[in-house]
Structures are given as C-alpha cells and as structure tokens.
Amino acid sequence: MVEGKLIQTEKLVKIYPMGSSQITALDQVNLVFQAAEFAGLVGPSGSGKTTLLNIIGSLDAPTSGSVEVLGGKIENLSHREAAALRNRSIGFIFQTYNLLPVYTAYENVEFPLLLLKIPAPQRKKMAMDALDWVGLADRAGSRPSQLSGGESQRVAIARAIVKKPELVLADEPTANLDAKNSHHIMKTMVHLNESLQTTFIFATHDEKVMRYLKRKISLDDGRVEKDEIIKPEVGK
C-alpha cells in the first residue's frame, strides 16, 4: 500500500527514571522499516522490545531522538493526534488478546470501524471479510468467553487488520498459545502480510514466531545488536 519507508527511528533514546537512578530502556536506536515488512524484535527480557513497540505505536514518547511513523513525528503528536494515528493506521495485537468481553467476535472486529465512522453496510462487509481472513466467519456471533485462546487471538488479529492499517504491532502474540495455534496465527499473519502488504512488527522470544520472520532485529540492553534479513524457515 504505502511504498518505501514506513518507519524511521533516529538516535532514539528512552530513559525511565527509577527513584534516584535511571533505566535506559532504549539507547541510540536507529532503525528503518519499509512497507510490507515482516520483522521481529527479539532479545532477552528487559532488552527494550515492548518499549520500542510502544514508541512506534505512539503510545509513548521518546526521551530524545526522533521517530517518524508514516511521515509524522511521534514526539510532536498530541494525545488526540496520536489516537487518530493509531485509529487509522496502526493495529495492535496483545499477548492477552484483550477482546471486549461483552461484545461478540463480530462486534469486537467492528469496533475500530465504528471509531472510523465507516457507514454500516461497508462496515459489515469489512468486519465479515476480516473474520473470514482469520477463518472465523462462522464464529461471528460468539462472545470471547465462548472462544478458545487461539480463536480469541485470531479475532484480535481480525480486529487489528480490519481497517487495513499500514502497520500492525504484535507484542508476544503467541505467548499464551500452544504450538498448533501459534503456527496457525503466524500463518494467518504471513498471509495477510503478503496479500494486504501490511507491515508487521513483532516483539517475541518465541522460536516458533522467529521461524516466520523475514527480518530479525536483536535487542540487548536497549541497543540494536544485530539486524538481519533472513529467509523464513517455514514456507507459506
């Protein structure tokens, strides 16, 4: 969809104050992501993966340095503008699914479209399409409590991609899933990446996830240690 450079971080630093001392969660991170990438942030716990996703996703602001997402500087966005950016262009997938419990699968997927004020007939089609992509069209009327973990995460994926965002950020999306379900949702995302040209950025320790990545960025102690283009081990 978007050609060329999607995200660029320059000398990105994030420091958390911790009492009298400070924690440097990100240290001089320079990264560029192109459209339609399928990249993963890997590294030990505390290495800064979540922090980096947060900042890219405009949920957090850098301490210094700059982050450009879709042509806008994150550090300059107001709350409202950041919300608008997330609403339009960024989908989130969480480790714990985070579906809205009182709403059905369909309504959960429909929700971002309601915020975008998309007219009803079109909304219905888009939401059903998204559920179709993740193979859950027949569970549209189910509540989250009636879905398995794998199914819930697939609904969450449908919710993240229903508006066809340029970017999807997924923090440990498979951490609560077994191997079979993990592979299933990774395949789903690879498929969406290829058919919709959506950029995916993961944060993960999961070997199963890494096998699907086309680019692996290793973080350690807030610094980029390695940034490698890899050939996915698993076929499509």
Next chain:
Amino acid sequence: MIKFLLKGLMRDRSRSLFPVLTVFIGVFLAVFFYSFMNGVLEDMVRSTAHYQTGHLRIMTQAYAKEANQNPNDLAFIGVAKLLDVLNEKYPELIWTPRIKFGGLLDIPDEEGETKTQGPVSGMALDLFSSSSVEVRLLKVKEAIMRGRMPKEAGEILIADEFAKKLQVSPGDTATLISSTMYGSMAMTNYKIAGTVQFGVSAMDRGTIFADISDIQVALDMPDTAGEILGFFPDDIYHEKQAPMVAAAFNQEFKDSDNPFSPQMGTLPEESGLTDYLGLIDSMSIIIIVIFVLAMSIVLWNAGLMGSLRRYGEIGVRMAIGEARGHIYKTLILESVSIGIFGSVLGTLAGVAVSYLMQMYGLNFGFLFKNSALMISSVYRAQVTVGSFVIGFAPGIISTVLGTAIAGIGIYKRQTSQLFKELEV
C-alpha cells in the same frame, strides 16, 4: 456507536443494573415524598378552608382579635344586607355565614334529669337550604354515620365519637347550655338527627352542628353571624385573586375607628399557614439538593468501581485509537441512558404509588388524636405536574454528575503504560 454502547450496557448487568436501581430508588423516593407532602399540604389547606377560615373570611375587627374564643358578643350584625352587597360585588365567590359557639351539652334521662354531660364546641351553618354550599363543600351528607340530615328547626348533628361518649343516638334529645350574645344564659332542647364523622380529628371530637337559623334564635343573634366565609366555587384557593378581593373590600368597608366594622382576610392570613407553606417550599428544595448530592456520590462510587472493572476495556479502546475525550463522552452517554431509564421507571413507580395513595389514602388518625390542626386523619398523596418533574431532572443530573466525576480518571491514564497494563 450509540447502539454499540447500549448493547454493552444491556449485556453487562453490573454496568447497568446497579446504577439503574440506584436512580430508580432515588427518583421513586423523591417523587413519592413530593406527592405525599403535596397531598398533606393540599389537604391541610382544604380542611382549614372548609372548617375554619374559608378562602376569605369576614369578621368584625373586635371579633377578629379574639376569634379563637368565639366572642359572639362581638359578632357582626346585619348579615342579610352584607350578603346582598357581597353577592352583588363579588358574585364569583360563594358567601356563607357561620356562628361558632361553645357550651355544655346535657343529655337528659326519661325523667329529665341529667344522664350525661360534656363541654361542646358548636358550628352553626346553613344546613337547611336546598342550595346550601356548606352541605356540598363539607360533604355533610357523606359524613353521616348514623341517622339522617336535619330537616327542620330544632334538629342537629353530633360528632359520632362524641355521641358515643355521651351515650346518645339519633332521635334522642340534647340540651345545649350556652350564653346569648348579650351574656344571659341560653338553654335550648334539640333533637339529634344524626351523627357525623368528617375524618378531621379536630372536628370529630366534641362537636355539634346546627343550622344557623336555629342558633341565631337560641343565642339571640338575629341577622347576626360570627363570620362570613367566602369560597371559590372550584374549592381551590386562588392566591392572586383572593388578596385583591380582600383589599377592595377592606378599602370600602373597614373602618379602623369602628371595632364593629367588618374586615376581610385571606386564608393564609387567617390561618397562619403562610409561614408553614414557605417552610414546606424550602424543605422541598432542601430534599432535592440532598437527593442530588447523595445520589451523585453513590453513582460516582459506582462509576469508580465500574471504571476499575472496565480498566482493561478502556485501555484497549485507547490502544485501538479512541481518544480519551471520546471515551469520556461515551461514558457520559451511557450514564445519560441509565439516568433516563432509571428516572422514567422511578417517576412512573413513584407516581403510581402516590396515585394509589391519592385514591385510597392511609389512615394516620391515631397520630392526631389530640391535634387541633385541621389535618385529615386519612393521608392522601397528591399527584401533580410537579410529581413528574421533581425526580426526573435530579435523577439524570446526578447520574451524569457521578459519572462525570468518576470518569476524570480516564484523563489521568498514561497511554505509555497501556501495553504493560494490558499484558498482565
């Protein structure tokens, strides 16, 4: 979006049921109390008008000074002429003379010796004329417990309770011992036609009712009456018109130098209810303020609990790209729906219960056994337009206020913490 929110409300009982119940109860109580107070008030005003002061009352200035002692020696002479004038000048009101008197009622046995005896307070009014406004206003016919209406001179009615105490029944003879207008003793025999109960404690104790012509004869008061009462035909006190009539009358007839010249007073002036009515007005306002405050606090806390429970949901919505202001607005919208729903139900229930009480009444007579207040022993609520309004606005305001305060927490939320919160 609204549909979406309503779906959420309906499905999540804790989000809707508790707040709706709170609003319902609060509104219900407000409506009921309001109607109840209205009913009591209305009843008090009506009873006072009927049994005591009319909507307007004319007495001589001298009589007025000691009115509660029934000073018939100071009564107004020349009733017929004054009535003619009143009917001509103020035909929109109904004018009727009354005499109040005190004395002793003596019940003789077969030999004519005293069987029983008791102090009595009497009211003489127009019972005989077929067009008597008194019989209609006071519902005298409906008040008869035993016996019948007096039909001819020498027949009286007696309060039922009093009759039992004196062991007399309809058909028996009773002797009224009193004093004439000029201070000499008056003894008159009457036949008891029937017994009455008006449902107003002050009237139902030691009272007899006689036609005014009988008492004028007995107390030597020809063409004389203690007071002349004016009633609006719809039996409602008109607070604008009445003072105007009184002022016009006093302007023309009241002579400050002549204690026997007549003066006219309005119901509030004559009864001293003015302050009382004001008190009740301000009490309604206080009740409503307390009601709004208390309910806001309850709903604020409910809102806090709710947003704690919905912490995750609100976090996800922020991550998905809903602005904080928008989330806040949706919470307010939810509370408006809850407020409307609870207030409608509360108002309907409150009005329904009040209406039942208006129809059937609740007997509190035992509370007023010794009361001189002209208050009926049967309580009735009064449903008015106010009943529909009184709970509604406060119900909605307090719901929205409670939510608005509780929802401020959303603005304190750090977006940067969302991922961490959502991961736990």
